[in-house]
Amino acid sequence: MADYSLEKLAFEIEFDIEDYTPLLELFVETTYVNLTEISSAIKIPDSEVISSNIHNIKGASLNLGLDKITGIVEQMSKLNKTGFFTDIEAMMEECKAELKKLRNILGKK
Amino acid sequence: MQKVLVVDNNPVVLKYMDSFLSKNGYSVKTAENGLVALDLIQDYTPDVIFVDLIMPYIKGELLVSILRENKALSNSSIIILSGIAAEIELDYIAIGADACIAKGPFNSMGKHISFTLDKIRHNGEKRQYKPVVGLEDVFKRTMTEELIIAKQHWEIILESISDYIIELSTDFRIVYINNAALGYLGNNKKNVIASNILTLIHTEWHEKLILYLEQIKNNITTKPIELSKEKECYLITAKYLRSANGDSIVLIIKDISLQKQKEESLNNTINEREMMIKEVYHRVKNNLAMVSSIINLQIGESENEEVTDSLNDLRSRIDSISMVHAKLFRGKDLNNINLGEYITDLVGNLIDSLVHDGRTIVPDISVPVVDIDFDKAVPLGIIFTELTTNALKYAFKDQQTGMITITYSERGEEVEIVFADNGTGFPADLSINEAESLGFSLVYSLVLQLNGSISIENNNGAVFKIILPSLT
Numbered sequence: 190m191a192d193y194s195l196e197k198l199a200f201e202i203e204f205d206i207e208d209y210t211p212l213l214e215l216f217v218e219t220t221y222v223n224l225t226e227i228s229s230a231i232k233i234p235d236s237e238v239i240s241s242n243i244h245n246i247k248g249a250s251l252n253l254g255l256d257k258i259t260g261i262v263e264q265m266s267k268l269n270k271t272g273f274f275t276d277i278e279a280m281m282e283e284c285k286a287e288l289k290k291l292r293n294i295l296g297k298k
Numbered sequence: 299m300q301k302v303l304v305v306d307n308n309p310v311v312l313k314y315m316d317s318f319l320s321k322n323g324y325s326v327k328t329a330e331n332g333l334v335a336l337d338l339i340q341d342y343t344p345d346v347i348f349v350d351l352i353m354p355y356i357k358g359e360l361l362v363s364i365l366r367e368n369k370a371l372s373n374s375s376i377i378i379l380s381g382i383a384a385e386i387e388l389d390y391i392a393i394g395a396d397a398c399i400a401k402g403p404f405n406s407m408g409k410h411i412s413f414t415l416d417k418i419r420h421n422g423e424k425r426q427y428k429p430v431v432g433l434e435d436v437f438k439r440t441m442t443e444e445l446i447i448a449k450q451h452w453e454i455i456l457e458s459i460s461d462y463i464i465e466l467s468t469d470f471r472i473v474y475i476n477n478a479a480l481g482y483l484g485n486n487k488k489n490v491i492a493s494n495i496l497t498l499i500h501t502e503w504h505e506k507l508i509l510y511l512e513q514i515k516n517n518i519t520t521k522p523i524e525l526s527k528e529k530e531c532y533l534i535t536a537k538y539l540r541s542a543n544g545d546s547i548v549l550i551i552k553d554i555s556l557q558k559q560k561e562e563s564l565n566n567t568i569n570e571r572e573m574m575i576k577e578v579y580h581r582v583k584n585n586l587a588m589v590s591s592i593i594n595l596q597i598g599e600s601e602n603e604e605v606t607d608s609l610n611d612l613r614s615r616i617d618s619i620s621m622v623h624a625k626l627f628r629g630k631d632l633n634n635i636n637l638g639e640y641i642t643d644l645v646g647n648l649i650d651s652l653v654h655d656g657r658t659i660v661p662d663i664s665v666p667v668v669d670i671d672f673d674k675a676v677p678l679g680i681i682f683t684e685l686t687t688n689a690l691k692y693a694f695k696d697q698q699t700g701m702i703t704i705t706y707s708e709r710g711e712e713v714e715i716v717f718a719d720n721g722t723g724f725p726a727d728l729s730i731n732e733a734e735s736l737g738f739s740l741v742y743s744l745v746l747q748l749n750g751s752i753s754i755e756n757n758n759g760a761v762f763k764i765i766l767p768s769l770t
Binding site: 201202203204208211212215216219226238241244245247248249251252253254 | 307308309310311313314317352354381401402403404405407541543
């Protein structure tokens with residue numbers, strides 16, 4: 190079921206699992222906070238807050254080599270600019286699904 | 299051991315940098331935004347400072363400029379570490395940085411950081427314009443570039459408008475200030491950023507501003523406040539911005555000093571005008587009182603009853619006009635008088651002055667508080683003087699007691715005023731528009747002047763029904 194492997198993710202950015210794991214844990218935790226912020230901002234809607242949170246997720250996912258999540262938030266960024274906020278919520282669900290997978294592999298560690 | 303400060307709002311980056319640099323033999327401190335960084339350098343002098351560009355509160359470029367001007371950091375190297383390095387053409391040397399590294403996957407970013415730190419440490423390479431390091435590891439993101447351009451667009455507008463715009467952290471420290479506000483403070487941006495706003499404004503304003511900002515923070519009010527001292531006056535509107543990266547308060551400050559001075563000048567002019575108008579009313583009233591007194595003297599001299607009656611009527615008419623001026627002189631409103639109060643006083647005065655033979659004439663007046671203007675008050679005053687005088691003279695000749703009733707009712711766009719007495723009534727053949735008496739002629743012509751109509755009937759006494767267009 191899981192697309193991810195902790196070893197593979199760490200290997201791709203030349204990290205030891207011991208160094209990679211706490212960073213990934215922190216990423217998952219902070220990204221959930223960012224998604225909650227985006228969700229609240231969509232209701233207003235506040236494009237700047239959405240953009241700022243997307244920027245945070247995008248930067249950290251790129252740092253950790255999480256290309257799929259980077260791709261999803263790139264799409265969210267485009268939708269934010271064009272004002273398709275409802276579609277952003279759909280993309281957020283995709284992002285949450287990816288986070289869930291990451292949580293699973295962190296839980297198995 | 300070299301000391302490093304990393305300023306970045308992304309906790310993942312801070313954790314990585316802390317771990318990476320510590321493993322490479324550096325002593326590391328981290329700050330999640332520019333305000334925290336400025337606090338840290340009060341008693342910490344890092345050899346190298348990494349600064350992110352996109353951060354809450356103070357943006358990276360401004361933070362770099364502030365750090366570069368700090369004399370204690372003259373030997374420190376400043377390295378921009380940013381994810382938007384691929385999207386903007388940044389002349390990092392111009393803003394005071396020594397190098398710029400594009401954020402990317404941590405493995406390659408780590409290599410670029412090591413490479414740059416080695417160059418700075420061993421070669422003393424400082425402040426030479428070089429391309430951004432690490433760009434090959436990140437892809438250019440068109441959308442981010444467009445958002446940056448849009449942000450710059452808004453910043454240009456904010457920097458150009460005449461209102462003062464200041465953004466504060468929740469502990470009231472300035473994190474953004476536009477040119478207009480800087481002009482007012484007579485200071486430059488680098489000196490003002492991170493200062494508590496209270497240190498830059500009159501102490502008399504502190505309490506009110508703090509209370510207002512707390513109310514804005516707690517969503518108690520959204521209304522603006524005024525802060526003034528002597529001839530200075532400002533309208534302050536605050537907006538509270540909530541964000542996971544740190545809440546802030548935006549102040550929009552409008553200088554209304556000139557507007558206030560003009561308002562004050564206009565109010566003074568209005569007050570002077572009101573005083574002059576009151577003075578005119580006062581003098582007219584006094585002159586009419588003098589005319590009334592002269593007529594009264596003449597009444598005393600008269601031995602002819604018909605002449606005495608005519609003079610009494612004349613004096614009553616003059617007194618009714620005088621009363622309008624007296625009410626306008628004493629009242630707060632220079633143009634309108636209260637009809638109910640005026641009619642009640644007028645009829646009461648006429649009863650007091652004309653009934654001396656022991657009869658009891660009771661007024662029953664139901665006219666509400668209606669403000670009418672001067673032009674309508676004078677003819678209405680004369681109409682009720684004539685009708686009351688007529689009733690007092692003729693209606694109750696055979697009665698010891700009598701009642702004068704006046705009612706007022708609004709009917710759509712019209713007003714009906716009924717004047718009635720419970721006296722003997724009219725001769726059956728009386729027609730008011732053909733009456734020969736001066737009093738009725740006056741009543742009839744004044745009702746016409748007010749675009750109204752009048753009818754009379756006998757109904758347990760005389761009843762005058764006056765229909766007028768709305769008086770208000």
